Amino acid sequence: MEINPLAIAYEVEKLEDGKWVHTGQFGDGRNQGKPLPKEVTERIQRGEEGEVDVSGETYRIRRATKT
Incomplete structure (x- = not known):
């Protein structure tokens, strides 16, 4: 059974000043x-x-952890 990627929550972070x-x-x-x-x-x-670089900015995508 294939899992729909949008059924999973993802955290997105942006690299700012290190x-x-x-x-x-x-x-x-x-x-x-x-x-x-x-x-x-x-x-x-x-x-x-x-991680993905977009126009000189770096973003990190990862699955959200359940709390």
Whole structure:
């Protein structure tokens, strides 16, 4: 059975001044936070995790941990 990547919540952080800053939580119907560049949104839709550079800015995508 294939899992829909959007059924999983992803944390997105942006590298600012050498520190990771929480940008929002996306997927799983949450989509809460600052607007993301198209490249980051597309990676979330494909279920990809990791770092991505967009126009000189670095974003980190990872599955959200359950609390």
